[in-house]
Amino acid sequence: MQKRLDRMLDKLKARDFRITPQRMAVVKILAAGYGHPTVESIYEKVRKNFPTISVATVYKTVTLLKELNEVLELGFPQGSNRYDGSKPYPHPHLICTECGKIVDPDLASLTDMTQELISDTGFHIVSHRLDFFGVCPDCQRKKRKA
Amino acid sequence: MQKRLDRMLDKLKARDFRITPQRMAVVKILAAGYGHPTVESIYEKVRKNFPTISVATVYKTVTLLKELNEVLELGFPQGSNRYDGSKPYPHPHLICTECGKIVDPDLASLTDMTQELISDTGFHIVSHRLDFFGVCPDCQRKKRKA
DNA sequence: CTGCATGCAAATAGTTTGCATGACG
DNA sequence: CGTCATGCAAACTATTTGCATGCAG
Secondary structure, eight states: OHHHHHHHHHHHHHTTOOOOHHHHHHHHHHHHOTTOOOHHHHHHHHHHHOTTOOHHHHHHHHHHHHHTTOSEEEOOTTSOOEEESSSOSOOOEEEETTTOOEEOOOOTTHHHHHHHHHHHHOOEEEEEEEEEEEEOHHHHHHHHHO | OHHHHHHHHHHHHHTTOOOOHHHHHHHHHHHHOTTOOOHHHHHHHHHHHOTTOOHHHHHHHHHHHHHTTOSEEEOOTTSOOEEESSSOSOOOEEEETTTOOEEOOOOTTHHHHHHHHHHHHOOEEEEEEEEEEEEOHHHHHHHHHO
């Protein structure tokens, strides 16, 4: 999505961060948000055009954008983190435990739940994370064949 | 909760796992479930009675009970995992970002959401995880003073 | 007694950091 | 041109694993 890319670049420029070719490449992938990539997969893609880039640089850019609230990090202790630059705010996820596919379902009722929580517990709620784990239709088919 | 402890021990015995003193100590702490402990905090507690126990043993017992579905693991990539043996099924959590306190709020509407998801996406849903992050009342007070 | 559990130490994986070199603005 | 970004390698942390010894059943 072009709008996301522009917004991310604007925010970087506004805070005087440099737009290097490597950063541009990483930001483009994150802005597209397709498939909720890992750092490793971003690294592999960027490497085709910038063979000298290091994973460290990808980590640094991803972390920078996370701090600017332009990327959502989905942390997984049992595997690599996934990143979403197209919807950088907390939202529900549907994760296939077979192939790792991540889908964004439509679930509107979360805002109501958050309101209910605030009055019930007195917490000042800053963020949330909702993950459903299951097997996607594609993997269900594969399993039936096997 | 005594009921949880008995159930965990029964399940271990039923599958011919040995009830060693170390295991008993770890299982007791998990069954109580108080505060959603880390492996490290379980280790420190057990060490008072069993000075020779190792973290590896705690990890092994926790992992075993997780596989028997008698402990819920809350994975945190930026910190240590937390464990809940009193409610070993997926449920919402409210986590203080200041002190790490974890509270179990009452939120019934999740089952409805899960049903909605299944018909919308075709996923076979196995589990979920819902975390709200915020600042608990205690830490809000402390911040005001500071 | 016999095999599973323990506990030490070493390995692992993902991520972060230090620092010398390079290039954006 | 000065400063920030890059990229290599080393550090770090939580967790897992290998293996010799010990103890529960």
